[in-house]
Amino acid sequence: MTEEVAREALLSFVDSKCCYSSTVAGDLVIQELKRQTLCRYRLETFSESRISEWTFQPFTNHSVDGPQRGASPRLWDIKVQGPPMFQEDTRKFQVPHSSLVKECHKCHGRGRYKCSGCHGAGTVRCPSCCGAKRKAKQSRRCQLCAGSGRRRCSTCSGRGNKTCATCKGEKKLLHFIQLVIMWKNSLFEFVSEHRLNCPRELLAKAKGENLFKDENSVVYPIVDFPLRDISLASQRGIAEHSAALASRARVLQQVSQGGGAIWL
Structure with a gap:
């Protein structure tokens, strides 16, 4: 490495710093290299690893690839197209012939469940008058609830129940083995x-x-x-x-x- 190359490298380093002086670096005497x-x-x-795990998704009345169609292949027998060499990636696949349909465990097959905000009533106590229909020390009725003491539940929009988030209202779940590569x-x-x-x-x-x-x-x-x-x-x-x-x-x-x- 020559003195000129060393000085250029030093100046390049100084330029990359906001508070360093290029003048000092330029005048610096290099005594020895x-x-x-x-x-x-x-x-x-670059390696590939495979694991399997049970998972589920809402069942939408499509065909079920279950054990009746044959035995599920072993994990390393499933052929997939991998990424280019040395490019990291994670992908998930459904293992063939591993599917089965079950009733949703969250809503017990109803597709909906009672709202936790109003406990199925569809209304909640008015936050303004606390259900008293009138505000404290006032004779006129509460304007927010029109004197009813109740307000429509904002969690379920007054329906008293909500669509099951697990089965998305489908009532059933498709369980299957998922291959993670x-x-x-x-x-x-x-x-x-x-x-x-x-x-x-x-x-x-x-x-x-x-x-x-x-x-x-x-x-x-x-x-x-x-x-x-x-x-x-x-x-x-x-x-x-x-x-x-x-x-x-x-x-x-x-x-x-x-x-x-x-x-x-």
């Missing part, structure tokens, strides 16, 4: 030892020369890399991802890359 090579290793693993990226990063007083997150963003890259359904640890720490980091990263994902997900693709030869 030290450079150090850093090596960085990065492993990215999650595509996720797992990341492992390692930066070789250094004596720079620089936050690790900034070093991770530094640009440099890419020395190697391996992308496949399964990648293997690096062997005989000039810096032994990078070889050990690749072994550790692959082992960690394998242990974390082996019991709950399937690895679809991995990218192993590193080197960088970052000069600072």
Whole structure:
């Protein structure tokens, strides 16, 4: 790195700060430039996991894909179109032949339930006169309720009941097994030892020369890399991802890359 490049980098940093002086940065005397090579290793693993759960929705008298049409397939036998590699996503699907219809448990098959605001009466006590029909110390009747002491319930609009929010008034629910598929990226990063007083997150963003890259359904640890720490980091990263994902997900693709030869 030359002095001109270093000064341009400093001025660019100063310009990004609202209260820093570019004049001071421009006049700064650079006495010495030290450079150090850093090596960085990065492993990215794209995996797919599947879980199943019972759920329900209002039944609208459509055809029911239940057990009478056959046995439900196993979770990993269900074919779906996934997202592009290394693009995280979550999708939900109805498992074939798992549906059954039941009476709504919330309204007990009535489609409506008693309003909790008026307890089915359709009216509530007038908030102005508190049901006394007249305001305190006044002889004339309450104008808000016209002297009735009651007001129409605003919760149910005076009907005394409300449409069941669970079955949407359909009285029945369609229960089925729902498949939840999650595509996720797992990341492992390692930066070789250094004596720079620089936050690790900034070093991770530094640009440099890419020395190697391996992308496949399964990648293997690096062997005989000039810096032994990078070889050990690749072994550790692959082992960690394998242990974390082996019991709950399937690895679809991995990218192993590193080197960088970052000069600072």
